[in-house]
Amino acid sequence: MNTQGSVVHAPAGFLSSSSKGQTSHDEKHRFVGVRDPRKIRILQFHPDLGHPRRTNNRVLPPELLLLIFEHVYADNMLNEEWIPCNSQSRTQFPFAPAAVCQAWRDVLASVPRFWTRIIINLDTTKLSHVDIYLHLSRNLVFEIIVTRDQRIVSQSRTNDDEGARAAAVMARIIPHLRRCKSLCFQLVRSSSLPALRHLNICAPLLERLKLQCGIDDGEHPLVSSEVPEQWRFDAPALRYLFLNGRNFRDACALHWVELLASLEDLCVSRYSGGKHPTGELHLHDVLLVVDRLHRRFERLQMLTLQDISFDGTLVQQDGYDIQIEAMSMQSIDFSTVRTIFASKNGPAPHLVHIKHELAPSLYHIRLTQADTLVLEGPFMRMAEAINIWDGNCLSIKNSSTFNDRTIRDIYRSWNPDKLTSPSWSRLYIENCTEFSADALLELIDARGVAVQRARDRDPTSQAPINSLRGLKVHGGPPISPKDTEAFKEKLPQMEWHEAATGTRH
Structure with missing residues (x-):
């Protein structure tokens, strides 16, 4: 320009x-x-x-x-x-x-x-400045983030006027929404977020919409139990949609999400469950939308469910063909996770990411066929879930339960009669310090023995029998020069970053 x-x-x-x-x-x-x-x-x-x-x-x-x-x-x-x-x-x-x-x-x-790119902080930005920022971009395409000052939020003990301030800012954004490419609200409470059913406007350039909150405290004040008779939020270019649970529930009632032909990434977050006058959010609603999007447009690549207590987890008996590249489940009840995979009748996602802040059991969650499995957080019985998974790349993040005992449980429970067990060949470990290099070396040796035994048993087998070939540790425990050399001798690819010293090997 x-x-x-x-x-x-x-x-x-x-x-x-x-x-x-x-x-x-x-x-x-x-x-x-x-x-x-x-x-x-x-x-x-x-x-x-x-x-x-x-x-x-x-x-x-x-x-x-x-x-x-x-x-x-x-x-x-x-x-x-x-x-x-x-x-x-x-x-x-x-x-x-x-x-x-x-x-x-x-x-x-x-x-x-x-x-x-306009950043509006509800705690520090004056409303008059919002008008200035929008004016300065002239007629160019812009993106906007509306957020809170986390320092002020953490020190506040009262229920402030977040909703009123957010509404005032949104009123100033609406006249410019035709040239908005990305609209993101990152607030504290669900009742402060703009209500999707009141975005009755055309946004032809909008590619990203985020309406996310920290806690689910109820409805937007203007939301009623009746679905609007005449409503049209036209966003044909929308590719990334991140909605809190209540707005997603409205999107289902309005049959809006399943019409988004360009949608690639869908995230539903923050829903506390319970009976609500304006409706309920069921797991069935989410899986049905994903299924219809796949059948109609085949564009959806990523589904994220975060901190949701569904009002019901019952699904159709014939299952859902949720054929997407990646699925992430964060702070979701594990009965819901099991239901999702039990109801699935199509190919597994390429990547499955499970994150939890507590230490639930991964037992009986069958994650077969997914190429990459990411486990983030503390989990009980982690080894059992890993050993019934048939993917290629295992990633462990921020886990205090990934220790020497877990590592030894993994290889001690391998099925000697299953030639391809396990099939994973890459191991990534991030921000875990409760294990030792010795335990990992033992796992590599045990894997080598298992692979050789399988090949000796059936030399003509065409089934893939993978050795562990890649190890990447970031934010791990200290490692000695002797162990470093041992890893490099056993593995074609090896990286190790120590959390305490920052040393890289």
Whole structure:
């Protein structure tokens, strides 16, 4: 884009004739070009960052500042997309440099591209600044994140006005939704999130919609038990949909999700269960939507279920053909997990990820055929679940129960009569420190013996008999140079990163 020819129109209340923000009537309707950015005066952009500092920046001409900011902008982009960021960070571009001084803000405001990712913090961002940010992006496609300041949230003991502030921000976003590419709300309570049934609008460019919360405390105040008679939220380009449980329940009632022809990633989270006047959320609802999406469009690749207590887990007896690449179940009751796989009659997902904060038993969850199995968190009877799984890559994350005993239980319970047991050839371990290198070396040796025994028993067998060939440990226990050499002799691929020292082997 040629920034030399860009023009920004300053709305009323946007320009200031002094550092105190006093605005003259004549300046309110002035057009400002990039060649003379010093004519524009902008309000303090990011209250998070305090008052502008006094700096000696007048020696830098606007053209040089613009060149510097272009480089910073480029560092935040990848393939013409904003790189994912931490919305809590105080160093976000362009908000952080805009808080340095008026001259910097003037130059930044002259380039609409800089303002195509907007981060709204309900605890610190003024409503008037929301209007400014939306104006600065001109007619360009933009993405917006609405969030909370976690430091303020953690210190607050009262039920603040999160819902009212979120509604006020959403009211300002709605007129610009036609050019919005990504809309993300990351709030504390479900009742504060925008209600899906009130997004009665066309959003032709919207690719990502996130309505997520930390706790499920009930409905949005405007949600009633009656489904709207005339409702049309048109988002034909939507690829990533992340909804809290109540909004997803509404999406099912409105038969909306199953019409999203471009949908690739679906996440349903935060639902506390129980009887509700506005309806219930059943496991049947989720699996039915996934099944229909697959049959109609064959685009859905990822399904995530997180922190949901379904009102009912009964499913149709004939099962569901949930043919997707990846499935992630996080903090889900294990009877629900078993039901999902028991009801499945199609091929297994390529990747299955199970995460839990507690230590439930993995027993009797048959995860056969999935190529990659990711187990995250503490689990009881982990070895039994691993040994009835027939995939290729095993990944263990953040698990205090992955220890020497678990490792030994894995290889001691291998079935000597099953030639391909186990078939996995890659092991990834992340942020686990309760095991030892000795136990892993024993597992590798035991696997070698099992493979050789299987080959000796049936030399003509065409069945795949895999040795353990790849080991990657990140955030693991210390390892001696002797053990390092032993791993490298036994495995074609080996990486080891120690959690305590940061040493890599």
